[in-house]
Amino acid sequence: xxxxxxxxxxxxxxxxxxxxxxxxxxxxxxxxxxxxxxxxxxxxxxxxxxxxxxxxxxxxxxxxxxxxxxxxxxxxxxxxxxxxxxxxxxxxxxxxxxxxxxxxxxxxxxxxxxxxxxxxxxxxxxxxxxxxxxxxxxxxxxxxxxxxxxxxxxxxxxxxxxxxxxxxxxxxxxxxxxxxxxxxxxxxxxxxxxxxxxxxxxxxxxxxxxxxxxxxxxxxxxxxxxxxxxxxxxxxxxxxxxxxxxxxxxxxxxxxxxxxxxxxxxxxxxxxxxxxxxxxxxxxxxxxxxxxxxxxxxxxxxxxxxxxxxxxxxxxxxxxxxxxxxxxxxxxxxxxxxxxxxxxxxxxxxxxxxxxxxxxxxxxxxxxxxxxxxxxxxxxxxxxxxxxxxxxxxxxxxxxxxxxxxxxxxxxxxxxxxxxxxxxxxxxxxxxxxxxx
Numbered sequence: 001x002x003x004x005x006x007x008x009x010x011x012x013x014x015x016x017x018x019x020x021x022x023x024x025x026x027x028x029x030x031x032x033x034x035x036x037x038x039x040x041x042x043x044x045x046x047x048x049x050x051x052x053x054x055x056x057x058x059x060x061x062x063x064x065x066x067x068x069x070x071x072x073x074x075x076x077x078x079x080x081x082x083x084x085x086x087x088x089x090x091x092x093x094x095x096x097x098x099x100x101x102x103x104x105x106x107x108x109x110x111x112x113x114x115x116x117x118x119x120x121x122x123x124x125x126x127x128x129x130x131x132x133x134x135x136x137x138x139x140x141x142x143x144x145x146x147x148x149x150x151x152x153x154x155x156x157x158x159x160x161x162x163x164x165x166x167x168x169x170x171x172x173x174x175x176x177x178x179x180x181x182x183x184x185x186x187x188x189x190x191x192x193x194x195x196x197x198x199x200x201x202x203x204x205x206x207x208x209x210x211x212x213x214x215x216x217x218x219x220x221x222x223x224x225x226x227x228x229x230x231x232x233x234x235x236x237x238x239x240x241x242x243x244x245x246x247x248x249x250x251x252x253x254x255x256x257x258x259x260x261x262x263x264x265x266x267x268x269x270x271x272x273x274x275x276x277x278x279x280x281x282x283x284x285x286x287x288x289x290x291x292x293x294x295x296x297x298x299x300x301x302x303x304x305x306x307x308x309x310x311x312x313x314x315x316x317x318x319x320x321x322x323x324x325x326x327x328x329x330x331x332x333x334x335x336x337x338x339x340x341x342x343x344x345x346x347x348x349x350x351x352x353x354x355x356x357x358x359x360x361x362x363x364x365x366x367x368x369x370x371x372x373x374x375x376x377x378x379x380x381x382x383x384x385x386x387x388x389x390x391x392x393x394x395x396x397x398x399x400x401x402x403x404x405x406x407x408x409x410x411x412x413x414x415x416x417x418x419x420x421x422x423x424x425x426x427x428x429x430x431x432x433x434x435x436x437x
Contacts, residue, residue, distance in 0.1 A: 012039035015337030016120030024076030055189035126277030170268030178276030179217035
């Protein structure tokens with residue numbers, strides 16, 4: 001009996017999980033290939049939602065997706081583990097051991113053979129070696145990090161409410177470093193949720209007087225990677241909300257009580273969030289000679305195949321993929337990972353049929369930034385709008401939510417997405433509008 005072709009996907013983020021699901025439904029269910037997803041976490045959450053978890057405006061339990069259940073429903077294998085190495089000669093992925101909280105081993109270190117390997121491990125923030133970031137700043141790259149920050153935020157409010165005297169300098173001040181999409185969206189969400197939080201009986205705190213949010217950006221404007229008019233509209237709204245926006249402000253160090261800027265200023269803060277920069281995982285630089293760039297992204301050709309190995313592909317934030325028709329690489333956005341997953345789904349079918357793999361063409365449909373309950377702003381691009389069209393308000397909010405629905409549709413199909421959406425609408429009416437723990 002001939003062995004089935006082995007397609008191994010490492011990383012269960014937006015792109016990796018969408019690809020595993022679609023390949024499982026098509027190839028796995030029909031017995032045409034063996035699809036395996038390797039992921040260190042037990043459950044999936046769409047990464048653009050993490051700022052809402054951190055702010056407490058979203059219940060993680062309502063949006064998490066268990067990998068083991070998804071693999072059962074969609075005919076692929078889920079293997080819990082973290083990629084730590086690669087043997088290209090033997091065509092094996094090396095996976096590290098997994099332990100629980102008390103150090104007991106769950107799964108041992110092992111190797112998984114592949115015929116086609118697709119790496120989709122995403123990226124995290126880049127601290128650029130700034131002193132104090134690892135010790136004193138919170139990241140929100142994972143659900144665990146987002147939940148940890150939210151607990152500290154609630155604790156800070158309870159501590160201030162239970163104190164006897166006036167607030168000390170920096171108390172109930174939050175510094176958010178990095179005014180990209182994550183930092184901007186988090187600042188708006190925190191403005192809303194902190195006011196809702198104190199409304200649940202924390203009457204010793206006056207939000208407008210006691211809670212201050214600082215948004216710090218080294219560039220000369222917020223959202224520096226997006227169109228300038230979108231940036232200007234966003235900053236205007238943030239300032240109206242009372243967010244202290246500090247542009248052209250490079251961070252020199254992060255301490256336990258605040259942030260020191262390169263120009264000598266100090267911004268006091270009880271909590272600091274680092275949301276600046278993008279960097280792929282460091283282990284990618286040690287994958288049996290595969291080429292990477294300065295932020296650890298794997299260098300890939302237009303086909304998304306790595307430069308040195310036709311059997312290894314990369315997608316999403318961990319890949320430096322050429323943007324055909326430009327001198328740039330594909331930007332690290334959710335829409336890019338979604339497009340690349342759809343492209344590789346088609347290419348894996350061509351590959352199994354013995355056909356040549358086609359190049360990937362990224363289509364930029366614009367950018368959207370959600371400012372929580374206050375507004376959504378963005379720009380649409382493409383032939384549909386004749387170039388670039390700036391949008392805001394309810395229409396922009398609808399377009400922003402549709403991005404998440406597209407991700408859910410790729411994972412679940414229309415029936416389950418419709419039922420889940422209705423269930424969430426009902427439960428939101430019976431729960432606090434912000435998580436209190």
